Amino acid sequence: MTTQTPALLIDDASRHYAGTPAPAVDGVTIDVAAGEFLALLGPSGCGKSTLLRMVAGFERLDGGRITVGGRTLSGPGTHVPPEERRIGLVFQSYALWPHMTVAGNVAYPLETARVPRAERERRVRAALDTVGLSGFDARHPAELSGGQRQRVALARCLVMSPELVLLDEPLANLDVHLRAAMEEEFADFHAKTGATMVYVTHDQAEAMALATRIAVLDHGRLAQVAAPRTLYREPATRMVAGFVGQGAVVDGVVTGPVAAGRARVRLFGAEALVRCRPGQPEGPALVCLRPEDLEPAADGPIAATVVRAAYKGGFVLVEAEPQAAPGVRLLLRVSGDAQVAPGEALRLAVRDGWVVPEGAPPQERLTPARE
Ligand SMILES: Nc1ncnc2c1ncn2[C@@H]1O[C@H](COP(=O)(O)OP(=O)(O)OP(=O)(O)O)[C@@H](O)[C@H]1O
Numbered sequence: 001m002t003t004q005t006p007a008l009l010i011d012d013a014s015r016h017y018a019g020t021p022a023p024a025v026d027g028v029t030i031d032v033a034a035g036e037f038l039a040l041l042g043p044s045g046c047g048k049s050t051l052l053r054m055v056a057g058f059e060r061l062d063g064g065r066i067t068v069g070g071r072t073l074s075g076p077g078t079h080v081p082p083e084e085r086r087i088g089l090v091f092q093s094y095a096l097w098p099h100m101t102v103a104g105n106v107a108y109p110l111e112t113a114r115v116p117r118a119e120r121e122r123r124v125r126a127a128l129d130t131v132g133l134s135g136f137d138a139r140h141p142a143e144l145s146g147g148q149r150q151r152v153a154l155a156r157c158l159v160m161s162p163e164l165v166l167l168d169e170p171l172a173n174l175d176v177h178l179r180a181a182m183e184e185e186f187a188d189f190h191a192k193t194g195a196t197m198v199y200v201t202h203d204q205a206e207a208m209a210l211a212t213r214i215a216v217l218d219h220g221r222l223a224q225v226a227a228p229r230t231l232y233r234e235p236a237t238r239m240v241a242g243f244v245g246q247g248a249v250v251d252g253v254v255t256g257p258v259a260a261g262r263a264r265v266r267l268f269g270a271e272a273l274v275r276c277r278p279g280q281p282e283g284p285a286l287v288c289l290r291p292e293d294l295e296p297a298a299d300g301p302i303a304a305t306v307v308r309a310a311y312k313g314g315f316v317l318v319e320a321e322p323q324a325a326p327g328v329r330l331l332l333r334v335s336g337d338a339q340v341a342p343g344e345a346l347r348l349a350v351r352d353g354w355v356v357p358e359g360a361p362p363q364e365r366l367t368p369a370r371e
Contacts, residue, residue, distance in 0.1 A: 005070040006031035007196040008055065008164055013064035013074075015050050024050040026220035027064070037190050037197045038225075039211035041204060043243065047220040048200045052166050055198065056089055057082035069163055088162035088195070090153050092172040096141040102128070103137035106155045113160070127155040130192055131185070147178045147185075154189055167199045171206065183209050204244050208232075216240050234275070237358050238286055247290040248330050254355060256282045263355055268324040270301035274353035286356040291317070293352040294332040300347035304330065309340040316340055320348065 010030045016023040025047045032038045040048045053059040055066055057073060057080060065075035068087070073080040096105050103124050110120045128134050131151040141149055150170060157165055170186075171179045187210060190197055201207050207214045208228040215225040216239070224236040235241035241249045252265040254276070263276040265287055274287060307329065308319040315333040318340055322328055330348070334340060 006067075007034040007036065007069060008032040008198065009065075009067045010051070010055065011065040011067070013051070013054060013066060014062050015047075015054055015059055016062050023062070023220050025054065025217075028217070028220075028222045029064075030215050030222065030225055032196060032198065034196055035194050037199065037210055037212045039207035039214045040198060040200045040217060041207045041214050041244075042202065042217035042223075044202060046217040048202070048217055049168055050220075051217070052168055052198065052200050055164075056087055056166055057085050086160070086163055088157035088160060088165040090150075090157050090165065090167045090170045092169045096149060096152055096156075098141050100140070101137060102133065102139050102141075102144070102152050105141070105152055106159050109156060109160050123159050124155075127159040130158060131155045131189065145178075146174050147182050150174065150182060151185065154185075158189070158193060158195075163196065165195050165197045167197065169200055169202070171201075171203075179206070186210055214244075216243065232290075234277075234354055235288055235356060238356055241286070241288040241354075241356050245290060246331050247288060247293070248328065249286050249288050249356060250325070250328055250330075252285055252287040252355075254280060254282045254285045258282070265353070265355065267350060267353075268302050268322040268328075270350070272301075272350035272353065274350070274355060276355035277357045280355050280357065286358060288354045288356050289330060289350065290352075291331045291333050293350060294330055295349050295351055296332070296334060296346055297349040298347060300349035302348040302350070304346045304348050306340055306342050306344045306346055308342060311336065318346075320346055322348075 010028055013025060013028050014023050015025040028051060040051060042048055050059060054061055054074065060079055061074045066073050072078050073085055106124045106127055107120050110123060128137065131154050133148065133151055133155065171182050174182060183206060199210060211228060213225055213227055214231050216223045218239045224231060224240045231240065232245045235244060238249050250267065252267045254263045254265050256264060258276060258280050261275055261278060262273055263280055265272055265274055267287060303323045304320040305323065306318055307321050310317045314336045316336060316338060318332050318334055320330045322330065
């Protein structure tokens, strides 16, 4: 059996800024396989950028270790400076030189590294070709769209053939349409180069669309790292359940039996069968109900009242309040043809759900590109 060295290993890494009450990054462990696209996701201030800056070498660690391809870059007594890490960086501000042409910007890191002219020109051409900007060599950044500028920044990073590429909210400054187009560009870029990527975002849709795995940070700690589908269907904590995807996290009681990943739960006085981790104990529990887990049904056991109904094109997103739990809001989708109005009574059936195993170990290891 062979054990592959992870492309990037963040091992129990911490950073506590002086004068702040709590660590920005608190004992985070993640290993990233070669060729993996890992998204770091979480609300503002959860420590995503700090963690990325630690990997890049701009921040020192207060504890733990960071290795890339088996080489320790940060650790007790070790801090390799950013420029010696062979890591590509792409940030939301493209940081292109305005007085240089596109080709000049992309060639810049090669010049700094004293790469001979002929090889430099070949690599610049190849990098511009990869990002779909052949023929733009002579333009200046001011003559490009936001998306094109971001692609130049990608090409400039790619031209150095980095082992690892770090991207910090690279689409944050682009409008919605351009973001969608650039998402595809990033997916292409990843497929073509096979580079290992770590991508910071607070946009869960972006993370879901791009990443092989997503690491969710919550107040500097790793809440869960898993494939997008697992994160959505089997959130490990209340925070992950609420932050990723739509739906509700509600109080229920596991009444058993718990077998084959299923449990019987009592929800709003009704019985339902939902998914759970093996060994889920009986008793009070949090249950995550996604919109597709709930269905209006004439004989549904949960009596509810429509609070809001929003036509979303093709379907209506309904917010409903169970009569047994005033203040709780459930979300479900009904057909776009259905007439649903606030105040209406509704009976709901629970088709699926997930018992949130708060307190269980957060780490899930998966090989890249596999669910
Ligand atoms: N240089 C600094 N000095 C002191 N505190 C800092 C510094 N940089 C970040 N912090 C604090 O560390 C915590 C994590 O910040 P960080 O920028 O890593 O979060 P983030 O998840 O990237 O947020 P955002 O999505 O808003 O960029 C925050 O509480 C922030 O205020």
